[in-house]
Amino acid sequence: xxxxxxxxxxxxxxxxxxxxxxxxxxxxxxxxxxxxxxxxxxxxxxxxxxxxxxxxxxxxxxxxxxxxxxxxxxxxxxxxxxxxxxxxxxxxxxxxxxxxxxxxxxxxxxxxxxxxxxxxxxxxxxxxxxxxxxxxxxxxxxxxxxxxxxxx
Amino acid sequence: xxxxxxxxxxxxxxxxxxxxxxxxxxxxxxxxxxxxxxxxxxxxxxxxxxxxxxxxxxxxxxxxxxxxxxxxxxxxxxxxxxxxxxxxxxxxxxxxxxxxxxxxxxxxxxxxxxxxxxxxxxxxxxxxxxxxxxxxxxxxxxxxxxxxxxxx
DNA sequence: ACGGTTAGTTCAGATACTGAACTTACACCG
DNA sequence: CGGTGTAAGTTCAGTATCTGAACTAACCGT
Numbered sequence: 001x002x003x004x005x006x007x008x009x010x011x012x013x014x015x016x017x018x019x020x021x022x023x024x025x026x027x028x029x030x031x032x033x034x035x036x037x038x039x040x041x042x043x044x045x046x047x048x049x050x051x052x053x054x055x056x057x058x059x060x061x062x063x064x065x066x067x068x069x070x071x072x073x074x075x076x077x078x079x080x081x082x083x084x085x086x087x088x089x090x091x092x093x094x095x096x097x098x099x100x101x102x103x104x105x106x107x108x109x110x111x112x113x114x115x116x117x118x119x120x121x122x123x124x125x126x127x128x129x130x131x132x133x134x135x136x137x138x139x140x141x142x143x144x145x146x147x148x149x150x151x152x
Numbered sequence: 153x154x155x156x157x158x159x160x161x162x163x164x165x166x167x168x169x170x171x172x173x174x175x176x177x178x179x180x181x182x183x184x185x186x187x188x189x190x191x192x193x194x195x196x197x198x199x200x201x202x203x204x205x206x207x208x209x210x211x212x213x214x215x216x217x218x219x220x221x222x223x224x225x226x227x228x229x230x231x232x233x234x235x236x237x238x239x240x241x242x243x244x245x246x247x248x249x250x251x252x253x254x255x256x257x258x259x260x261x262x263x264x265x266x267x268x269x270x271x272x273x274x275x276x277x278x279x280x281x282x283x284x285x286x287x288x289x290x291x292x293x294x295x296x297x298x299x300x301x302x303x304x
Numbered sequence: 305a306c307g308g309t310t311a312g313t314t315c316a317g318a319t320a321c322t323g324a325a326c327t328t329a330c331a332c333c334g
Numbered sequence: 335c336g337g338t339g340t341a342a343g344t345t346c347a348g349t350a351t352c353t354g355a356a357c358t359a360a361c362c363g364t
Contacts, residue, residue: 002321003175003321011182012256016251017178019256021175026165026173047153051354090292095243097164098164099244112294115283115292120280124278131272136242137242139268141266141268143266191341195342201324203323203343227330313356313357318351321348321351322349324346332337
């Protein structure tokens with residue numbers, strides 16, 4: 001199966017992969033969540049090749065994660081902004097960064113994440129929308145126990 | 153910059169990418185979280201080429217996400233099991249699947265996720281470990297506002 | 305006129321992926 | 335005994351993708 005056909009798999013994880021299943025794409029989204037909007041900004045920060053940055057930005061726009069806007073007419077200049085769909089990736093990146101910080105051996109500079117509601121540094125905790133209690137690997141089941149297409 | 157050098161970037165997202173920043177790897181982890189352990193099981197479900205499945209499994213073992221265990225001596229047969237580090241990816245996949253289900257247009261079969269603590273189907277909500285309130289893109293700040301290396 | 309900025313595109317050479325066949329080592333069946 | 339099946343890979347030729355560097359276009363400031 002080709003990369004380009006992943007989007008035909010009826011699984012939410014595979015669908016997500018068809019949009020953000022690439023390291024450079026994720027780094028671009030990370031930068032966008034931090035406030036980057038310009039092509040060169042993405043290129044310098046990710047250090048991906050210019051061709052890859054251009055291709056990934058086009059793909060993100062195509063999937064409705066980012067919007068390409070002209071901010072200057074002469075000369076024509078564009079910038080990339082996250083859409084609501086793109087901003088909704090924030091929890092994904094945050095939980096991923098937390099996994100990295102707590103599970104991987106190599107030290108990374110702390111992200112210094114702070115919750116403005118309470119003012120504290122914090123760890124993201126995934127909870128149940130119904131009862132509010134934390135969700136762990138052990139307290140989850142799936143309705144169709146062993147279906148054909150994957151899910152997580 | 154090469155893919156193989158991502159792990160030198162001192163950013164937790166980049167570090168995560170160096171381990172799971174690949175679509176096939178994520179699908180393998182998804183299957184493992186569902187209970188798959190065998191090479192052929194991963195290959196059939198992901199439909200990646202056998203060479204890629206072998207390479208990705210080796211990489212996951214190398215990064216301590218999975219363990220390779222011999223479960224039969226004659227003929228030698230191995231299986232792959234998630235380590236604690238691998239099981240800790242469950243929230244990442246779950247939040248990602250939720251993003252996919254709520255944000256992407258293409259319909260995917262519902263994952264039918266159920267919380268055994270309360271017995272209900274649920275959506276994962278990322279909350280603050282300190283105050284317990286939901287965390288959104290708007291209620292987060294970062295201590296070093298515009299550092300050199302990325303974070304999210 | 306000269307250099308700088310922004311957003312790309314182009315290209316040759318290197319790297320990675322695909323699909324299929326092949327391998328090893330056994331088990332089961334008649 | 336020979337054939338088929340299973341499990342976990344490996345190998346290979348052809349194809350696709352990525353890298354790094356240079357180049358383009360259209361302006362600005364001095």
